[in-house]
Amino acid sequence: MAVRHYTLDFKLSAPADHSATVRSLQSIFQEQEMTETVHDTEGHGYLATFIGKNGRLAILRLYSHGLVTFDLQCCEADDLAQVDNLLDALEKKMKALLNGTIQRVKRLPALQRGAEVDRYWPTADGRLVEYDIDEVVFDKDSAYQNIKILHSRQFGNILILNGDVNLAESDLPYTQAIMGNGREHYAGKEILILGGGDGGILCEAVKLKPKMITMVEIDQMVIDACRKHMRKTCGNVLDNLKGDCYEVLVEDCVPILKKFVEEGRTFDFVINDLTAIPISTAPEEDSMWEFLRLILDLSIKVLRPSGKYFSQGNCVNLTEALSEYEGLLRKLSCKVDFSKEVVCVPSYLELWMFYTIWKK
């Protein structure tokens, strides 16, 4: 049973007269038979809490610098029309009381807390966003990660790995971007995909008549879940791990890459669909950067001289992490050049950077 949390805030151009405002608002809470507690804030404005029927909790706070915040928490089974009426009444009374000094009234869509279906999946740059998710389609822990597939009304099914939105069925622009946005010719070429368990890249690449695609995905459970629930993304390519022009190896890509290097096996395109650039350089991220560098080094080694390496970067707002990555590219043992491109991936709710890298 979820809790709905409403907020209603009034930004004032001048501090309000606390006692007059409070007296005037009290009648609203009295009508609702709510029990008031006034708290001592030690000089930090007026603060009262109100407990009502059905466990409703309201918090009224008047800050001395000219801000009035109001919170209302209730169960989703509560009479929501009545709750809306209470908020309407409060807004109306505040406007009547403080007309002229109100700079902004802000009433946000209610937060849904503890709901069966979690609709909040913050962006990579840490913003609060609510998705139109109405169903948990799949939710399991594999040996490697938590795998969720959630249904969004507009984006279709969304694959979420360890809490990060990976790809939705609406996100063909992601797949197109990480394949070079139509600038490359795949016909007759040999392609290596690192990761890519959702099958999106494999599905699009197969259509372009390559000679051979090798995909190395570590997590069988991702493949199985996407085969079943992300068919707009993967089509039927995950129905078999081998096709006319492709093979999926369910393995850790690092030893496979090392083996390819040893064997002298090379590719025209290497597509890294594994990991986003770590967002910080804090100690706990060090191993992530090391991993990224290792993958990069090995990938460049299996890349033909005329080949291209494609990778996602991160959201465009994480400029420091992107700079760090570009610094890494400049310091590789094998000299490379790169280009980058900003792409709008529908379900990400933020712009995303993609890289193309080639040998100098």
Add this chain to the structure above:
Amino acid sequence: MAVRHYTLDFKLSAPADHSATVRSLQSIFQEQEMTETVHDTEGHGYLATFIGKNGRLAILRLYSHGLVTFDLQCCEADDLAQVDNLLDALEKKMKALLNGTIQRVKRLPALQRGAEVDRYWPTADGRLVEYDIDEVVFDKDSAYQNIKILHSRQFGNILILNGDVNLAESDLPYTQAIMGNGREHYAGKEILILGGGDGGILCEAVKLKPKMITMVEIDQMVIDACRKHMRKTCGNVLDNLKGDCYEVLVEDCVPILKKFVEEGRTFDFVINDLTAIPISTAPEEDSMWEFLRLILDLSIKVLRPSGKYFSQGNCVNLTEALSEYEGLLRKLSCKVDFSKEVVCVPSYLELWMFYTIWKK
């Protein structure tokens, strides 16, 4: 001075032992020298509020159905590292206490309430989304509406009319969609733009060497603000209201359309950039639907037999409003056919429907 509002929720598979949990958490608040008030919820779980230094307010609630919610409100000038520590401590202790019964821990990015720069602009389908807005570039009331231009780090400047996100400098896909996404030939054609004060359509249309573009925008202040602050959208086309192949009339489009009908003046393309489809059919929206129908009727009248009428619809999730609009199209006095297209407009954070309409 803004208030930061943190939430930290624990969804449990079984109700927690209230008294044991509460006793164990109390030490965290005692260390912070917060004053506790336990409230009588009349059987609706445990509820305590804590007031701390600097006016900090914490709310701990244990619902009997197995949900624990925690709120922390503090001023943005507060010691935020200390606040993070408090949340960390609480999360750690809860995990130690209720290990095994915790299904989900949810700690959302803090809500910023009453901030100078408002970052919350809910989507058309009513979801809470936070933008990466860092500056109020323009904020004035014209005779017709409130006009805001806010700066987003990733989307550039965003035009917001009466609280609705209209267009950002990143949103060329909107302009391309409402011009037919490259499917039409504009060279040598006569074009009528209704609204479009941001100059985006005008700027793109001028590049296509049409014979003549007539744009009818009611609000001079929108034109002036966009000329100055939305130059990635409008280029230099708004620097003059008349150019080699275009003319901007700062007028209400209804009398202008009526005059065109009277004069028998017609166009190859009519682009309605005025209004989104009203989201409801409630009484207060009736006049919006009437307005929409009026514009549609007049527009079809000034459309050449081979012409096309383009319009935005609304977000794809408002299926009822879109159906209503399509019903309207089927009932026009002049028979029309239409096609529709779903487009991802970067700054909208939701998919949007666009319509192309032509005479049968």
